[in-house]
Amino acid sequence: MNTKPDEYYIEETLQGNVNAYAFLVERYNRMVFTLSLRIVKSREDAEEVAQDVFVKAYKNLNNFKGESKFSTWIYKIAYYASLDVLKRKKRFVNFENISKFKEVNVENVKDALSYLQDEERKKVVNEALLKLNEADRIILTLYYFDELSVKEISKVVNFSEDTIKIRLFRSRKKLAAILKHVIEPKTVDLL
16 A cells, blocks of 8 residues: 555545555655754754644645645645744754764774765765855755755745756855865865
8 A cells, every 4th residue: 555656645535544644644754854853953843843744734635736746745844844943943044964874884994084084075065054045055955965856946945946946056156165165275284
């Protein structure tokens, strides 16, 4: 039953089969939680947002028109619910480290050096991302790390596709300038 398309589960849920909605929750829970965590920066708040998102989506499932993918629709709900938490708590948006943490078994010096270099790169990129404004940071994250299309991002953040393309172009240039400013002094110091 879990390999059927979202539309099947949506229709089943709308027909009164509450158990069908559980498959949608299972399918998208990790995605919703991860997005929320990146925005609210608190595991507890992200868990609460994820729960609220699925309750809200369930209550409003009859409003889902199928004009976009269900994942895009639920991503949008999660995005705005996360921003609401930030507004309520009046906290600065500070994204969770973009990279997925992995336990690394470092067996030799070469592996250790490579691992440290990768971690340093991730740290520099994350610090550079934090220097961008919230909208640019979110668009870059959705595009590069969550691999959403321009069309999907447009629906999530309520900007036109052209605006998303322009913001992606500009924010990449800003990020490159920030990274160049950070990296060049370190390179010069090594010489």
